[in-house]
Amino acid sequence: MEYVLHLFILICFYTMLSQSLNLSAGFAGLISLTHAGFYGIGAYVTAILSTYYATSFWLTIPLAMIISGCIALIVSLIALRTVDDYFIICTLGIQVILFSIMNNWMDVTRGPLGIPGIPSIQFFGISLESKISFLLLSLFFVSIIWFILKNISESGFGKTLIAISEDEIYSQSIGKNVYLSKTISFTLSAMMAAIPGTLYAHYISYIDPTSFTVNESIFVLSIVIIGGLGNLTGSFFASAFLVLLPEALRFVGMPDSIAANMRQIIYGVILVIVMMNGKNGVQELLSSKKATN
Numbered sequence: 001m002e003y004v005l006h007l008f009i010l011i012c013f014y015t016m017l018s019q020s021l022n023l024s025a026g027f028a029g030l031i032s033l034t035h036a037g038f039y040g041i042g043a044y045v046t047a048i049l050s051t052y053y054a055t056s057f058w059l060t061i062p063l064a065m066i067i068s069g070c071i072a073l074i075v076s077l078i079a080l081r082t083v084d085d086y087f088i089i090c091t092l093g094i095q096v097i098l099f100s101i102m103n104n105w106m107d108v109t110r111g112p113l114g115i116p117g118i119p120s121i122q123f124f125g126i127s128l129e130s131k132i133s134f135l136l137l138s139l140f141f142v143s144i145i146w147f148i149l150k151n152i153s154e155s156g157f158g159k160t161l162i163a164i165s166e167d168e169i170y171s172q173s174i175g176k177n178v179y180l181s182k183t184i185s186f187t188l189s190a191m192m193a194a195i196p197g198t199l200y201a202h203y204i205s206y207i208d209p210t211s212f213t214v215n216e217s218i219f220v221l222s223i224v225i226i227g228g229l230g231n232l233t234g235s236f237f238a239s240a241f242l243v244l245l246p247e248a249l250r251f252v253g254m255p256d257s258i259a260a261n262m263r264q265i266i267y268g269v270i271l272v273i274v275m276m277n278g279k280n281g282v283q284e285l286l287s288s289k290k291a292t293n
Contacts, residue, residue: 006131017039019142019235020193021035021220024188024189025232027152036216037095037099038190041098045060045064046113049063050119057121061198064198072189080179080182098212114209118206164182195267
């Protein structure tokens, strides 16, 4: 049962990450590979404040969101001056920079040594140490993020983002501030990515830079693509699929000598097949934007 609860908690984390990325990638068409960096910022801010300064979880969450948002705002001022494929490459470079900072700023992040001993979350004096209590807390934040993004998508601002992703020049022609709208969506997306980062730090009680690599960004983007760009509900099902699939393959009866390698091969083949459906959506998005430019 503990194993099953652990998997559901991971699904919640990746649902929050993919839904937050959907705000910029799904609605505004900003395919970003920096999301794991913002996820890591949330985790490190929480780890440092709670471990060294005994700061409450309920205070570290807004602080982590603000710091992540400020960094995302600075990043957006650079990255959003590029378009399409160049934007993706730019965000990839920024992800590498953020990982390098986490891995080399020994005085703050302890680099590869990581930060151990992160305390559990306290809720009205009760320590949330059991997996069932942590799952309920994670589901609460999944619901909050879904509710916020659902309302944004149905608001005038959300319609503007969708219009920008479909035809940027037309959106400018009717008086929409495209650059400002993209900046806001990118910043809000990063702020929401800090939330699962804070939860992850308290759940694992130890963090190091290897959890926030470019591979993690690619994995989160894969969830968004498989679930459907702009599809918040699809992000949940795609997260469940990609988290549970490798675990399900563990129960496939194979000789121990080849089991690990075969699981990776089977997982890769299934992922490629599923991604073929989502790839067309990204290609159409990028091609339509190139056509309008």
